[in-house]
Amino acid sequence: MTPLEYLKKxxxxxxxxxxxxxxxxxxSAKSEHKKDMRECAGWLKSHLSAIGFKSRVYPTGGHPVVxxxxxxxxxxxxxxxxxHYDVQPPxxxxxxxxxxxxxxxxxxxxxxxxxxxxxGQTFCHIKGLEAVLKxxxxxxxNVKMLIEGEExxxxxxxxxxIRKNRQMLKCEVxxxxxxxxxxxxxxxxxxxxxxxxxxxxxxxGPNRDVHSGSFGGAIANPINVLAGMIAQLHDKNGKIAxxxxxxxxxxxxxxxxxxxxxxxxxxxxxKKALGVPALHGEKGFSTFERAWSRPTCxxxxxxxxxxxxxxxxxxxxxxxxxxxMRLVPNQNPNDICNKxxxxxxxxxxxxxxxxxxxxxxxxPVVVPTDGPWLDAAARAIKTGFGKAPVFMKEGxxxxxxxxxxxxxxxxxxxxxxxxxxxxxxxxxxRLRLKDFERGCKTGAxxxxxxxxxxx
Amino acid sequence: MTPLEYLKKxxxxxxxxxxxxxxxxxxSAKSEHKKDMRECAGWLKSHLSAIGFKSRVYPTGGHPVVxxxxxxxxxxxxxxxxxHYDVQPPxxxxxxxxxxxxxxxxxxxxxxxxxxxxxGQTFCHIKGLEAVLKxxxxxxxNVKMLIEGEExxxxxxxxxxIRKNRQMLKCEVxxxxxxxxxxxxxxxxxxxxxxxxxxxxxxxGPNRDVHSGSFGGAIANPINVLAGMIAQLHDKNGKIAxxxxxxxxxxxxxxxxxxxxxxxxxxxxxKKALGVPALHGEKGFSTFERAWSRPTCxxxxxxxxxxxxxxxxxxxxxxxxxxxMRLVPNQNPNDICNKxxxxxxxxxxxxxxxxxxxxxxxxPVVVPTDGPWLDAAARAIKTGFGKAPVFMKEGxxxxxxxxxxxxxxxxxxxxxxxxxxxxxxxxxxRLRLKDFERGCKTGAxxxxxxxxxxx
Numbered sequence: 045m046t047p048l049e050y051l052k053k054x055x056x057x058x059x060x061x062x063x064x065x066x067x068x069x070x071x072s073a074k075s076e077h078k079k080d081m082r083e084c085a086g087w088l089k090s091h092l093s094a095i096g097f098k099s100r101v102y103p104t105g106g107h108p109v110v111x112x113x114x115x116x117x118x119x120x121x122x123x124x125x126x127x128h129y130d131v132q133p134p135x136x137x138x139x140x141x142x143x144x145x146x147x148x149x150x151x152x153x154x155x156x157x158x159x160x161x162x163x164g165q166t167f168c169h170i171k172g173l174e175a176v177l178k179x180x181x182x183x184x185x186n187v188k189m190l191i192e193g194e195e196x197x198x199x200x201x202x203x204x205x206i207r208k209n210r211q212m213l214k215c216e217v218x219x220x221x222x223x224x225x226x227x228x229x230x231x232x233x234x235x236x237x238x239x240x241x242x243x244x245x246x247x248x249g250p251n252r253d254v255h256s257g258s259f260g261g262a263i264a265n266p267i268n269v270l271a272g273m274i275a276q277l278h279d280k281n282g283k284i285a286x287x288x289x290x291x292x293x294x295x296x297x298x299x300x301x302x303x304x305x306x307x308x309x310x311x312x313x314x315k316k317a318l319g320v321p322a323l324h325g326e327k328g329f330s331t332f333e334r335a336w337s338r339p340t341c342x343x344x345x346x347x348x349x350x351x352x353x354x355x356x357x358x359x360x361x362x363x364x365x366x367x368x369m370r371l372v373p374n375q376n377p378n379d380i381c382n383k384x385x386x387x388x389x390x391x392x393x394x395x396x397x398x399x400x401x402x403x404x405x406x407x408p409v410v411v412p413t414d415g416p417w418l419d420a421a422a423r424a425i426k427t428g429f430g431k432a433p434v435f436m437k438e439g440x441x442x443x444x445x446x447x448x449x450x451x452x453x454x455x456x457x458x459x460x461x462x463x464x465x466x467x468x469x470x471x472x473x474r475l476r477l478k479d480f481e482r483g484c485k486t487g488a489x490x491x492x493x494x495x496x497x498x499x
Numbered sequence: 500m501t502p503l504e505y506l507k508k509x510x511x512x513x514x515x516x517x518x519x520x521x522x523x524x525x526x527s528a529k530s531e532h533k534k535d536m537r538e539c540a541g542w543l544k545s546h547l548s549a550i551g552f553k554s555r556v557y558p559t560g561g562h563p564v565v566x567x568x569x570x571x572x573x574x575x576x577x578x579x580x581x582x583h584y585d586v587q588p589p590x591x592x593x594x595x596x597x598x599x600x601x602x603x604x605x606x607x608x609x610x611x612x613x614x615x616x617x618x619g620q621t622f623c624h625i626k627g628l629e630a631v632l633k634x635x636x637x638x639x640x641n642v643k644m645l646i647e648g649e650e651x652x653x654x655x656x657x658x659x660x661i662r663k664n665r666q667m668l669k670c671e672v673x674x675x676x677x678x679x680x681x682x683x684x685x686x687x688x689x690x691x692x693x694x695x696x697x698x699x700x701x702x703x704g705p706n707r708d709v710h711s712g713s714f715g716g717a718i719a720n721p722i723n724v725l726a727g728m729i730a731q732l733h734d735k736n737g738k739i740a741x742x743x744x745x746x747x748x749x750x751x752x753x754x755x756x757x758x759x760x761x762x763x764x765x766x767x768x769x770k771k772a773l774g775v776p777a778l779h780g781e782k783g784f785s786t787f788e789r790a791w792s793r794p795t796c797x798x799x800x801x802x803x804x805x806x807x808x809x810x811x812x813x814x815x816x817x818x819x820x821x822x823x824m825r826l827v828p829n830q831n832p833n834d835i836c837n838k839x840x841x842x843x844x845x846x847x848x849x850x851x852x853x854x855x856x857x858x859x860x861x862x863p864v865v866v867p868t869d870g871p872w873l874d875a876a877a878r879a880i881k882t883g884f885g886k887a888p889v890f891m892k893e894g895x896x897x898x899x900x901x902x903x904x905x906x907x908x909x910x911x912x913x914x915x916x917x918x919x920x921x922x923x924x925x926x927x928x929r930l931r932l933k934d935f936e937r938g939c940k941t942g943a944x945x946x947x948x949x950x951x952x953x954x
Binding site: 259438 | 779796797800
């Protein structure tokens with residue numbers, strides 16, 4: 045029996061098991077679900093043990109980590125699978141068509157909280173590995189599996205866990221399925237994530253809001269000043285004007301440009317979906333390049349003075365804003381925070397006081413595109429989906445990937461099985477049955493393909 | 500008996516009457532005081548009648564107007580006195596040392612809500628006119644007195660009243676005492692007020708807040724865009740960059756510059772009082788010129804995106820701000836609103852949608868400084884205070900003054916008897932006894948001095 049035949053034969057049982065997994069209301073954000081979290085971790089451990097993994101539940105300062113291992117041979121590569129069994133709170137409940145923890149199949153979709161993010165996607169790998177193990181009697185790779193319970197609450201205890209268990213987690217590469225495909229019928233390998241650097245800036249003027257009739261024109265207005273400073277963050281070509289900002293930025297490779305050009309892009313639809321009259325960004329780059337491979341500087345929020353109805357004629361005492369900069373290899377969040385602070389202080393006039401709070405951020409990551417892991421992942425996807433994947437990047441950050449790079453010194457291959465419109469973090473979260481099946485098949489193809497990589 | 504001897508003789512009675520006036524809790528903002536308002540107006544009418552005025556209470560859509568007249572002769576000039584008998588709410592009550600409507604003299608000050616703003620100051624004129632009338636048997640001027648009850652609630656019904664009673668209110672000049680002196684021992688004539696023009700600007704980007712990781716860099720950020728637009732409101736010399744903004748601005752006269760230079764100004768104290776590290780404004784102008792005689796463009800409030808604690812990585816859907824421009828003669832609020840809108844739309848990039856709400860505003864006013872009324876007022880102040888006044892302007896707007904100019908086609912002389920630190924609109928509002936007495940003396944000197952003006 046081949047792994048694919050095993051998957052076909054066990055289809056019904058597999059769905060029953062997935063539904064068991066989905067029924068745990070494993071909401072990490074709410075203390076009332078602490079017991080559910082523990083029970084879900086326990087179920088997962090038992091399930092992995094039953095398949096043939098050596099598995100264990102590790103307590104942490106918060107919700108427990110489930111860890112499982114399978115040892116094949118010293119010669120075989122070791123793959124670290126990462127996933128999370130915790131889910132977002134399901135509220136607002138009244139918008140769900142079926143209960144968030146009462147999984148149901150409707151019109152080709154499985155509906156349940158966590159089915160896409162991330163229980164269902166993680167389960168694809170578990171079931172894929174099981175298929176190989178049960179049909180062939182062994183795995184051609186060493187497997188380490190780390191399934192945490194705090195991804196939706198910022199993985200508070202995971203970095204410490206990885207640091208503490210560096211030796212145990214030693215591996216050649218990590219695989220994560222916690223992202224989406226590029227689109228329907230566009231399975232994808234995501235080979236890079238932007239990082240982020242966060243600063244908060246406050247500009248202080250008079251020691252209280254003062255009458256703009258009496259003092260307007262004679263003292264600096266903190267809002268006008270802050271606006272002027274924000275305006276100086278970009279030049280007229282959309283380039284970021286902070287000195288040294290691009291110093292460590294690696295140019296986009298020819299290979300990468302080719303991959304992005306291959307992706308379908310309909311500007312009219314893109315604009316329509318966002319409701320913007322025109323696109324806007326750094327001169328000389330395409331939209332995918334701007335969103336995935338170039339750094340940015342966005343103000344996420346601003347406030348100052350009177351914001352209520354009508355008018356209030358004041359020169360406000362303070363204006364402040366939150367700025368995040370998306371980073372690309374090899375920019376460093378702390379270095380960028382320092383450069384931003386230096387520049388903001390330099391361009392501020394003497395007539396105000398400036399406060400800059402630097403929050404650091406997440407390191408950008410990229411998987412070497414000339415390495416063998418991406419090729420292996422692509423072959424596995426082709427087996428699973430019957431179609432070669434596209435290569436894309438993701439503009440956001442997944443901090444765990446940077447931790448793997450920093451602490452374990454490994455790259456991560458991101459293979460998303462869900463879709464962008466699967467209502468992740470929203471009511472009626474779903475995963476296409478077809479995507480779940482193809483995910484399991486991809487999961488079953490990974491061991492062979494990754495085993496081919498010479499390490 | 501001279502008017503000044505009359506004032507001296509009636510000092511005690513005058514204080515008793517002022518206290519009667521101050522005891523009415525004539526808070527126009529609160530409907531529970533509707534009866535108090537009516538009683539206060541009635542008391543005022545009777546008081547003016549008893550002195551020798553023909554007086555009447557006019558109902559309006561809101562609180563009544565008290566109107567009084569004295570006819571001297573056809574040859575005499577007609578002076579319109581304006582004041583208001585309504586007061587600000589007294590809260591927070593616990594901060595008052597004596598009851599807001601239980602007037603009390605302590606350490607040379609009369610304490611009561613409304614004693615400075617504006618019952619006490621209005622009473623100076625009433626008592627001054629009484630002194631002339633009772634000591635000499637007549638007044639050398641025609642008097643029209645308009646004392647409204649809605650100044651603290653934006654004079655909602657007064658413009659209509661003035662428009663309707665244009666003929667009745669016909670006069671040569673208006674006198675208002677509802678401002679402050681320049682400082683202790685610096686009695687002042689205020690010969691100009693800035694106007695104001697108000698616009699609200701909103702910049703719309705994506706149709707919802709979107710993830711700044713996924714879309715940042717590829718679409719315009721409404722906060723960054725709005726900041727850029729605000730930054731372009733001024734040039735590097737602090738001049739306003741809106742095309743045509745200065746077209747109607749009259750240059751500051753040599754006489755005006757001289758008056759301002761005569762005023763004491765301590766930059767260190769000014770900065771310290773406001774808590775600013777340095778002053779800031781239009782190049783080539785002094786602080787008084789910037790605050791009183793030059794137009795401004797201040798953002799009074801701004802908001803957009805996430806303003807709570809911590810961070811939220813979004814490109815916000817919208818950012819908006821409130822902008823007021825202080826105007827000087829001969830700028831027109833509607834014209835300036837139109838120019839601002841045109842400019843803001845012009846400098847906005849195509850990647851956003853811009854909404855501009857134009858609220859219009861108040862017309863700037865100035866009393867001709869080469870006219871005879873200022874001289875007459877200065878002579879009266881010299882008699883009352885024993886010291887010549889300084890000539891100053893005020894950076895804020897008093898809309899009624901613009902109404903007088905527009906509807907009655909007259910100028911207004913502003914003579915303030917109170918001080919900037921008399922706690923107007925705050926607990927423990929007060930008026931120096933000495934200032935009240937000198938105000939009454941000035942009030943008694945005005946008829947003779949204004950009668951000398953040839954019309």
